[in-house]
Amino acid sequence: MSKGILHISKDALEKLVTQKVDQKIQNKLSEEERQKKINESRINYLEKELAEKHNPAKPSEPLYFYKTKANDNESVSEDWLITYSDVITIILTLFILIFSLSKFDLGKFEQMKASIDKEFLKKEVSTTSFEKLGIKMETIFKQFNMHQEVNVKASPRGLVINLSSNSLYDKGSAEIKPQMLPVLEKVSQAIQKSGFNNYVVEVDGHTDDIPINSTKYETNWELSTNRATNVVKYFIQKGIPPSKLRAAGYADSRPILPNIDENGIPNEANRAKNRRVEILIQRAGE
Numbered sequence: 001m002s003k004g005i006l007h008i009s010k011d012a013l014e015k016l017v018t019q020k021v022d023q024k025i026q027n028k029l030s031e032e033e034r035q036k037k038i039n040e041s042r043i044n045y046l047e048k049e050l051a052e053k054h055n056p057a058k059p060s061e062p063l064y065f066y067k068t069k070a071n072d073n074e075s076v077s078e079d080w081l082i083t084y085s086d087v088i089t090i091i092l093t094l095f096i097l098i099f100s101l102s103k104f105d106l107g108k109f110e111q112m113k114a115s116i117d118k119e120f121l122k123k124e125v126s127t128t129s130f131e132k133l134g135i136k137m138e139t140i141f142k143q144f145n146m147h148q149e150v151n152v153k154a155s156p157r158g159l160v161i162n163l164s165s166n167s168l169y170d171k172g173s174a175e176i177k178p179q180m181l182p183v184l185e186k187v188s189q190a191i192q193k194s195g196f197n198n199y200v201v202e203v204d205g206h207t208d209d210i211p212i213n214s215t216k217y218e219t220n221w222e223l224s225t226n227r228a229t230n231v232v233k234y235f236i237q238k239g240i241p242p243s244k245l246r247a248a249g250y251a252d253s254r255p256i257l258p259n260i261d262e263n264g265i266p267n268e269a270n271r272a273k274n275r276r277v278e279i280l281i282q283r284a285g286e
Contacts, residue, residue: 129194129195129196130154130158130159130281131154132194133159133190133191133194133281134152134153134154134159136190136194137152137159137161137187137190138152140183140186140187140190141183143186144182144183146167146183149163149164149166149167150162150163150164150167155280157280157282158280158281158282158283159280159281159282160278160279160280160281161187161278161279161280161281162276162277162278163276163277163278163279164272164273164275164276165206165207165227165275165276165277166272166275167180168180168227168231168277169227172212172213172214172217172223174217174223174226174227174229174230175230176230176231176234184231184234184235184238185238187279188234188235188238188239188240189238191240191281192239192240194281196283198283198284199244199281199282199283199284200244200245200246200281200283200284201232201235201240201244201245201246201279201280201281202245202246202247202248202279202280202282203228203229203231203232203235203245203246203247203248203277203278203279203280204228204248204249204250204277204278204280205223205224205225205226205227205228205247205248205249205250205277206224206250206251206252206254206255206274206275206276206277206278207220207223207224207251207252207274207275208220208252208255208259208271208272208274208275209252209255209259209260209271209274210271219251220251220252221249221251222249223249223251224249224250224251225247225248225249226249227249227277228247228248228249228277229247229249231247231277231279232245232246232247244284252274255270255274256273256274256276257270257273257274258270259271259274
């Protein structure tokens with residue numbers, strides 16, 4: 001044997017290596033077993049916590065939520081259902097009102113407000129501003145014995161006064177008849193005293209379908225526009241500010257009745273009704 005050299009047999013080396021490997025494996029298994037027990041302990045702890053949260057101990061006295069203890073033989077009052085149904089009905093009516101007034105219309109609003117006050121709030125219905133003005137206008141035309149030639153009505157756009165052209169103008173003319181000037185003056189005064197702080201008066205001229213034969217007016221468009229404009233000019237003279245007035249001519253484009261029947265025969269009575277001037281009174285911004 002040479003000095004300084006350690007000789008180990010093959011069998012002894014294999015045995016030593018096997019021991020070391022077995023020791024490492026055993027240590028690894030022991031560590032895994034220990035970690036497994038720790039994890040199981042944590043899992044058991046968490047399961048216990050969850051079980052206690054979801055299944056708390058029942059108290060000795062029962063809990064009541066939004067319920068009053070009452071004897072089985074004691075009847076429960078349901079008077080609150082009447083109030084609840086009334087509130088729901090009013091809210092539904094309000095939404096219907098808002099939907100129908102997507103384009104705000106004061107005349108319509110006042111009519112619906114009166115209906116709601118009468119049906120749901122049980123209030124005495126007072127006459128609306130447009131109804132009062134309409135009554136005043138009808139009184140004016142009766143004073144001048146014109147109630148057969150004039151139609152006053154409330155519409156979704158406001159108050160409409162429908163005057164026949166024959167009462168205002170001669171045939172083919174846009175000059176207001178002298179006897180009609182006092183009538184229009186009274187109409188102007190009623191508008192200004194209506195109590196509306198912000199209003200607009202639109203005057204619309206309409207004709208029938210017969211083409212005009214005049215050197216002054218080429219078509220019914222010029223005639224209808226000029227007729228409306230002359231009424232507006234007179235209202236300005238009587239104190240209505242120009243900013244509150246509009247004039248428009250529609251010729252025969254908006255008849256209220258057919259000028260010619262289904263057999264192609266002209267209807268002169270309908271033509272007379274279509275020849276008209278409409279005075280629309282509404283709140284500004286309508």
